[in-house]
Amino acid sequence: MRQGLWTRVQSWFPEREFFMRASGQMRFIRISSTFQIRAAGAIATACAIWLAMVLWMLISGLIGAHDRTALLEREAAVASAESRVAKYRGGLGAVAADLAKRQDFIEKSVQGAIGPLPRDLPRGTVSDSREEAGKTVRKISLVLPEAAGLARLEARQLVFVEQLTRYADARALRAEAAMRRVGLNPALIVAQDRRAMGGPLVRLLTGPGDTIDPRFARLGASLARLNAMMQGLASIPNTLPAGLQFISSGFGFRTDPFTGGSAFHAGLDFRGPIGTPIYAAAAGTVSFTGVKQGYGSCLEISHANGLLTRYAHLSRIGVGVGQRVIAGSAIGAIGNTGRSTGPHLHFEVRIGDRAVDPRPFLEAPVLESKSHVFQETRAMGTRPGASGSDE
Numbered sequence: 001m002r003q004g005l006w007t008r009v010q011s012w013f014p015e016r017e018f019f020m021r022a023s024g025q026m027r028f029i030r031i032s033s034t035f036q037i038r039a040a041g042a043i044a045t046a047c048a049i050w051l052a053m054v055l056w057m058l059i060s061g062l063i064g065a066h067d068r069t070a071l072l073e074r075e076a077a078v079a080s081a082e083s084r085v086a087k088y089r090g091g092l093g094a095v096a097a098d099l100a101k102r103q104d105f106i107e108k109s110v111q112g113a114i115g116p117l118p119r120d121l122p123r124g125t126v127s128d129s130r131e132e133a134g135k136t137v138r139k140i141s142l143v144l145p146e147a148a149g150l151a152r153l154e155a156r157q158l159v160f161v162e163q164l165t166r167y168a169d170a171r172a173l174r175a176e177a178a179m180r181r182v183g184l185n186p187a188l189i190v191a192q193d194r195r196a197m198g199g200p201l202v203r204l205l206t207g208p209g210d211t212i213d214p215r216f217a218r219l220g221a222s223l224a225r226l227n228a229m230m231q232g233l234a235s236i237p238n239t240l241p242a243g244l245q246f247i248s249s250g251f252g253f254r255t256d257p258f259t260g261g262s263a264f265h266a267g268l269d270f271r272g273p274i275g276t277p278i279y280a281a282a283a284g285t286v287s288f289t290g291v292k293q294g295y296g297s298c299l300e301i302s303h304a305n306g307l308l309t310r311y312a313h314l315s316r317i318g319v320g321v322g323q324r325v326i327a328g329s330a331i332g333a334i335g336n337t338g339r340s341t342g343p344h345l346h347f348e349v350r351i352g353d354r355a356v357d358p359r360p361f362l363e364a365p366v367l368e369s370k371s372h373v374f375q376e377t378r379a380m381g382t383r384p385g386a387s388g389s390d391e
Contacts, residue, residue, distance in 0.1 A: 013037050096149025103153060107160055114167070121166035122173075126218055129158045161219050168222035175229035182236065182360045183351065184305060186229065235304035237281035237361045239327040241311060241347050242270035242334070248344060251357040257341050266355035267310070267348035274315050274343045276334040280325045281309050281347070281362070289317050295346065296338020301325060308353075312346035313338050 013036035111117065133155030141148040176186040249269035256263035270278075284303040292298050295312035299319065302308050315335025325331060336343045349358040 013040065092146050093149055096153055099150070099153050100156075103157060103160075110164070117163050117167050118170070121163070121170050123166070126162050126165040126169070126222075127215065129155070129162060129215065133158055158213075158215055161215050165215070165219045165222045168219070168226045172222070172226045172229045175226075175233055179229075179232065179236070183356060184232075184236070186232070188305065232305055234283050234327075235307060237303070237307065237309050237349050237358065239279060239281050240362055241278045241281050241309075242272060242276065242345050246271045251355075251359065258339070267312075267346050268358050270334070270345040270347060272334045272343060272345065274333070274335055276343075277330045278311055278314070278332050278334060278345050280327055280329050280331050281349075281358075282307070282327050284309070284325060286319045286321055286323045286325060286331075289319065289321055292338075294339045296340065297335060298338075298346075299332060301331075306352045308350045310346075310348040310350065312348075313340045313344060315343075 013033045015033050016031045016036070137148065137151045137155050140151040179186050247268055248271040249265055251265060251268060253262055254265050255261070280301060282301075282303050284301040284307075286299060287302040287308070288298075288300040290298070292312070295310070297314045297317060298310060298312035299314065299317050300308055300310045311332060313335050314332045314337065316333040317331075318333070319325060319331045334343055334345050340346075347358060349356050349361055
């Protein structure tokens with residue numbers, strides 16, 4: 001076995017002979033296989049040693065950096081703890097002033113993200129603790145003057161929590177009204193939002209007795225409801241698939257362009273040149289691409305809450321089944337396939353496989369955050385296009 005291996009290695013380094021001419025004399029040089037193998041081994045060993053040194057220096061540097069970071073974190077933690085102890089030892093007034101600065105930062109950060117909280121928020125959705133909090137502050141100031149600053153801060157915090165709750169309730173009510181305008185039931189959306197939930201129970205406590213201030217619990221419930229409404233609104237078709245000015249046929253009964261008799265039209269027709277881009281009306285998942293009788297080349301996007309949008313007579317399909325799309329993303333192009341008299345897009349909105357009028361969806365300002373998309377899409381240029389209609 002060893003003899004065979006050695007023979008194979010020698011075959012890689014055959015004995016070599018070189019002839020050199022110098023000063024009119026011919027010299028003969030022979031390099032044996034053994035010498036070549038030893039030289040190659042020495043070079044490989046040197047490379048291995050160099051690589052090991054580089055790796056060790058790299059690892060040592062990483063370990064050193066990690067140790068320095070850990071040391072800085074420990075020093076920061078000790079400094080923070082020591083500074084807080086010093087604050088408390090210095091008196092409750094210093095602590096209250098520090099917490100008041102933090103509350104200022106929280107309020108300004110929230111208002112910077114969502115804007116100033118409206119002053120005309122509905123009062124009946126949550127309690128109003130301002131009067132009772134004022135009484136509490138006055139009483140604590142008389143009984144325990146050194147804690148007056150903390151009492152004022154607590155009162156300010158509760159008022160802010162109630163304002164946030166009213167804001168969340170107002171936004172949720174507006175979202176519910178928008179959903180009802182397009183025939184959706186907000187209660188079903190909240191129920192669907194709770195169907196896929198779970199995890200370990202981690203109680204939120206604010207004091208002894210496994211209790212939480214009801215105002216904080218109310219804020220949590222309002223934010224959860226608002227989140228469910230926002231998720232539901234994101235799936236509502238509210239982005240124009242093509243220019244609203246170019247609607248050539250509406251939803252409902254009409255004269256059939258082929259037979260001349262009365263017929264039901266299950267969507268909207270948007271005329272335009274072949275190849276004009278069309279856009280997803282809402283976020284969802286592509287559930288069908290292909291050919292349907294009468295529709296020609298078409299695609300369907302499934303949204304939450306049993307909603308489905310259909311785009312027909314396409315000249316090109318730019319997405320695949322199972323692909324996630326966002327509102328306003330290009331998904332295909334206008335064509336003249338299927339039962340069609342000219343290039344156009346046939347667009348349908350279906351709820352539980354029942355066709356509904358798409359206009360209330362497309363024309364309703366469902367969300368402030370989506371209105372600019374709606375306006376920009378509606379303001380698409382005055383592109384000329386042949387009129388078209390379908391079955």
